[in-house]
Amino acid sequence: MHTTTRIICSIVILPLLSLAGEVKKIPQSEALELVTSRVQPEYPSVARQLNLTGIVEVDVVVGANGVVETATPISGSPVLTRPATDALKKWRFKPIQDNGVAAGFRTTIKLNFTK
Secondary structure (H helix, E strand, O other), X not given: OOHHHHHHHHHHHHHHHHHOOXXXXXXXXXXHHOEEEOOOXXXXXXXXXXXXXXXXXXXXXXXXXOEEEEEEEEEOOHHHHHHXXXXXXXXXXXXXXXXXXXXXXXXXEEEEEOO
């Protein structure tokens, strides 16, 4: 590959890759510091009847505007994953900065359901 081709690839293709949906992964602790609005999940009545408690782990992708784009359950009781993802979709965050520009991020958030 010629030097000119490599430079063009790094100038044109690499920024396009970041536009294609690659987002920076940050730890939950850092993401929680960026929360501007939080909605508590609803504890389902069937879970209450079954005395069901536990942690639901959710993969969350936040856009550069601070809005949750996706919330996908990773682990937890199926009875609790729906209320967890529904609540997290209503959360709002401050965006992270990438070279001085607002950027989205991905994180894993654990919600603990207790009675």
